[in-house]
Amino acid sequence: MTSEAERKMQFLFALRSKGVTDSRVLSAMEKIDRAHFIRNLFADRAYEDMPLPIGAGQTISQPSVVGIMTQALDVQPRDKVLEVGTGSGYQAAILSQLARRVYTVDRHRRLVAEAKAIFERLDLVNITPITADGSFGLPDQAPFDRILVTAAAEDAPGPLLAQLRIGGIMVLPVGQSDAVQSLIRVHRTETGFEYDELRPVRFVPLVEGLGD
Numbered sequence: 001m002t003s004e005a006e007r008k009m010q011f012l013f014a015l016r017s018k019g020v021t022d023s024r025v026l027s028a029m030e031k032i033d034r035a036h037f038i039r040n041l042f043a044d045r046a047y048e049d050m051p052l053p054i055g056a057g058q059t060i061s062q063p064s065v066v067g068i069m070t071q072a073l074d075v076q077p078r079d080k081v082l083e084v085g086t087g088s089g090y091q092a093a094i095l096s097q098l099a100r101r102v103y104t105v106d107r108h109r110r111l112v113a114e115a116k117a118i119f120e121r122l123d124l125v126n127i128t129p130i131t132a133d134g135s136f137g138l139p140d141q142a143p144f145d146r147i148l149v150t151a152a153a154e155d156a157p158g159p160l161l162a163q164l165r166i167g168g169i170m171v172l173p174v175g176q177s178d179a180v181q182s183l184i185r186v187h188r189t190e191t192g193f194e195y196d197e198l199r200p201v202r203f204v205p206l207v208e209g210l211g212d
């Protein structure tokens with residue numbers, strides 16, 4: 001039997017070996033226990049580097065992908081961050097350790113309610129969870145220093161580009177939902193947008209409108 005402490009060490013080691021090297025990201029992922037965000041049936045697999053089901057047909061992302069996306073976002077302590085796709089709330093909790101404030105939106109009311117309860121239990125007071133169609137962003141709170149999308153669109157949604165502050169960064173998967181997608185990073189400059197492609201990924205699709 002492996003002890004909890006050993007499993008956590010292996011978890012961090014696996015993150016490093018998959019390219020998560022930013023020490024701030026690693027310490028956030030050490031502090032926020034992924035087991036809080038996983039349903040009973042799968043609880044003993046919290047530290048494995050794989051996506052797991054969370055209800056409403058959705059999944060909590062693979063930890064190494066959470067780490068790589070968070071690292072690519074290069075969050076600064078004073079940043080206001082928008083996450084599209086709350087899901088279990090795990091990614092938002094990691095972001096909350098690095099940013100000033102995190103707004104996280106999901107189209108499924110039930111997932112938002114469950115994530116909100118976990119944020120309260122863990123005393124993560126700088127996260128605001130909201131039920132909304134995130135493809136339109138959150139115009140009332142814009143602009144954002146950083147935007148992270150954890151569901152795949154065919155292209156970067158226009159409203160999200162518009163809500164990114166000049167100098168800001170957005171990280172998102174793009175591509176057809178049933179194919180391998182690309183994780184891309186968008187920098188907003190004074191004059192436009194610069195794109196770079198990071199790696200292949202696979203996410204559930206960004207779907208229009210609210211769910212249940």
Ligand code: SAH
Nearest residue numbers: 060085087088091106107133134150206207
């Ligand atoms: N970040 C999550 C995993 C996201 S799974 C975590 O850490 O657990 C992708 C999520 O995107 C799903 O919960 C899905 O409901 C949500 N989603 C899909 N389309 C959306 C949209 N248009 N607006 C908001 N959320 C959306």
